Amino acid sequence: MKENPVEILLVEDNPHDAEMTIRALRKQHLANHLEHVSDGEEALDFVFARGKFAHRKPDQGPRVILLDLKLPKIGGLDVLRTLKSDPETKHLPVVVLTSSREDKDIVESYQLGVNSYIVKPVDFDKFVQAVGELGWYWLLLNQPPE
Amino acid sequence: MTFTDITHRKRAENEINQLNASLELKVRQRTADLETAIREMEAFSYSVSHDLRAPLRAIGGYSKFLSDEFGTLLNDEGRRFIKVIRDNVTRMDQLISDLLQLSRINTGQFHFSNVSMEEVVQEVITDVLPAVDRNRFRIHVDPLPAVKGNENLLRQVWLNYIGNAVKYSSRSEKKDIVIGAEVQGDEHIFWIRDQGVGFNPLYKDKLFGIFQRLHTQEEFEGTGVGLALVQRIIHRHKGRVWAEGKPNQGATFYFTLPKHANNEGKSG
Numbered sequence: 532m533k534e535n536p537v538e539i540l541l542v543e544d545n546p547h548d549a550e551m552t553i554r555a556l557r558k559q560h561l562a563n564h565l566e567h568v569s570d571g572e573e574a575l576d577f578v579f580a581r582g583k584f585a586h587r588k589p590d591q592g593p594r595v596i597l598l599d600l601k602l603p604k605i606g607g608l609d610v611l612r613t614l615k616s617d618p619e620t621k622h623l624p625v626v627v628l629t630s631s632r633e634d635k636d637i638v639e640s641y642q643l644g645v646n647s648y649i650v651k652p653v654d655f656d657k658f659v660q661a662v663g664e665l666g667w668y669w670l671l672l673n674q675p676p677e
Numbered sequence: 678m679t680f681t682d683i684t685h686r687k688r689a690e691n692e693i694n695q696l697n698a699s700l701e702l703k704v705r706q707r708t709a710d711l712e713t714a715i716r717e718m719e720a721f722s723y724s725v726s727h728d729l730r731a732p733l734r735a736i737g738g739y740s741k742f743l744s745d746e747f748g749t750l751l752n753d754e755g756r757r758f759i760k761v762i763r764d765n766v767t768r769m770d771q772l773i774s775d776l777l778q779l780s781r782i783n784t785g786q787f788h789f790s791n792v793s794m795e796e797v798v799q800e801v802i803t804d805v806l807p808a809v810d811r812n813r814f815r816i817h818v819d820p821l822p823a824v825k826g827n828e829n830l831l832r833q834v835w836l837n838y839i840g841n842a843v844k845y846s847s848r849s850e851k852k853d854i855v856i857g858a859e860v861q862g863d864e865h866i867f868w869i870r871d872q873g874v875g876f877n878p879l880y881k882d883k884l885f886g887i888f889q890r891l892h893t894q895e896e897f898e899g900t901g902v903g904l905a906l907v908q909r910i911i912h913r914h915k916g917r918v919w920a921e922g923k924p925n926q927g928a929t930f931y932f933t934l935p936k937h938a939n940n941e942g943k944s945g
Contacts, residue, residue: 547735554742601727630727630734653734653770655741 538564538670540593542574542610543628544602551655552597552628552662559663561670566593571605574598575613578620593623595669600629600636608639615644622676624669628662722780729773737766768900775902778833779887782909787827794821794867797828798856801835805843814843819857822865824934830910837903838869838930844897845928846873863936864916870929875922884920907932 539556543549549567556562568574574596576582580589596614600607607627614620626647627640640648649665652658744751744759751759798818806814824831842854851872858867876884876891883889887905904918911918911932922928 545731545735547738548731551734551738630730651730651734653730653737653766655734655738658734658738 536564536594537566537592538594539566539666540574540577540596541565541567542569542571542596542602542607543567543599544569545599548599548651551658555659555662556666558659559666561663561666564592570603571607571610574602574610575605578614578623589619594675595624595626595666597626597628597665600627600631600640608636608643611640611643611645624673624675626665626669628665718780718783722777725773725777730770733766733769733773737763740766772900772902775900775906779902779906779909782830782906782913787830787913789825789827791823792826792828792831793823794831794858795823797832798835798839801832801839805836805839814846814852814854816854817856819855821856821858821867822860824865825937826914826934830913834907834910834932837907838932841903841930842869842871842873842928844873844899845875846871849873849925849927851927860936864933865936866931866933868929868931870927872927875924875926875928876920877924878922881920881922885918 539561541549541552543552546569549569553562553565553567556565566577568577573582573584577584577587578589578593578596580587598607598610602610605613607629611625611627614623614625621644624646625644626649627636627645628649628651629636630651632650637648646669647665649661652661740759740762744756744763748756748759795818798821802816802818806816839854839856846852846854849872853872855870856868857870858865860866874892874897880891884891885904885908888901889905890899890901892899908918911934915935916933918930918932920928920930
């Protein structure tokens with residue numbers, strides 16, 4: 532039996548932000564193959580198919596990671612650093628989706644090789660629009676290396 | 678005679694050296710205290726920007742879900758309540774942004790360069806007034822001198838001054854705004870004059886205070902941070918701000934910049 536490839540890995544510890552993100556993606560019909568984890572350790576376990584995700588085939592996605600920065604256990608910037616310094620995962624598009632508009636977070640994310648940096652809008656309509664656009668861009672428009 | 682003189686001088690020298698040393702120590706301690714305070718302030722604004730926005734986003738988002746999915750079950754009054762919640766979310770978001778900006782002006786280091794005030798003013802006018810509105814307002818800009826300062830911060834000043842002039846004359850018959858500058862002593866004085874609602878000169882000292890407003894939300898929207906921001910920015914440029922006005926007879930807002938400015942905008 533073929534398992535469904537996961538297209539979006541959402542790394543978000545705030546359950547309400549997670550629900551809103553998923554709803555926003557669903558509005559754009561982009562939430563069908565989404566996995567939600569709530570800390571940095573789980574995110575890395577998922578990507579590298581270990582721990583409780585050991586059964587997973589690592590070649591089955593994700594195609595894009597939506598990453599919060601302030602996370603329990605392993606922070607978002609450390610997750611980003613790990614992913615971008617591993618040759619197996621460094622091509623994986625990572626979009627930071629955060630409340631922080633601090634320059635130092637933005638600069639450090641880009642230095643670590645983030646593919647996009649989005650500040651979560653407080654206004655839900657803008658939130659839907661931002662999440663929809665980034666989902667559309669990374670899942671439909673962007674052409675990753677084969 | 679000579680002997681005693683030297684003793685006196687020696688003793689005085691020693692005292693001065695000791696005073697200098699203790700002064701040096703005090704300065705170092707105070708500097709360390711100040712640096713700690715600045716770091717704490719930065720951590721505080723970081724937390725404000727991240728942690729206060731998350732609950733706000735949830736309030737806004739879930740009230741939107743409520744109106745989208747259950748709006749038909751509510752009557753007009755119920756739907757109005759949701760709208761009030763959402764409007765206040767937007768307002769608090771704006772307030773948080775404004776406060777963060779204010780705290781950054783206090784603690785940040787700013788690079789000074791030559792700034793063409795004419796260019797900045799023209800750009801701000803284009804930003805503030807949508808093309809459709811530009812015919813409703815008459816804005817005249819006199820020649821403005823170039824100055825030394827931080828361009829982004831000075832843009833903020835004009836954004837607030839021009840934004841206010843437009844806002845407070847938007848309901849007045851005369852929508853004339855004039856911007857100008859003159860030299861007085863070793864200062865440039867910049868000013869902007871409108872024919873809008875003006876203000877009671879009794880309150881002119883309150884205008885630049887944070888969260889001080891002379892109008893209600895219903896009359897004119899605002900967070901009460903704009904002019905406080907202007908004042909901090911101009912103080913960091915070693916200039917002054919003030920305003921003149923009368924109720925329903927327009928207002929003139931001023932700021933000065935020293936003609937010969939230093940290269941850095943150090944905090945403190």
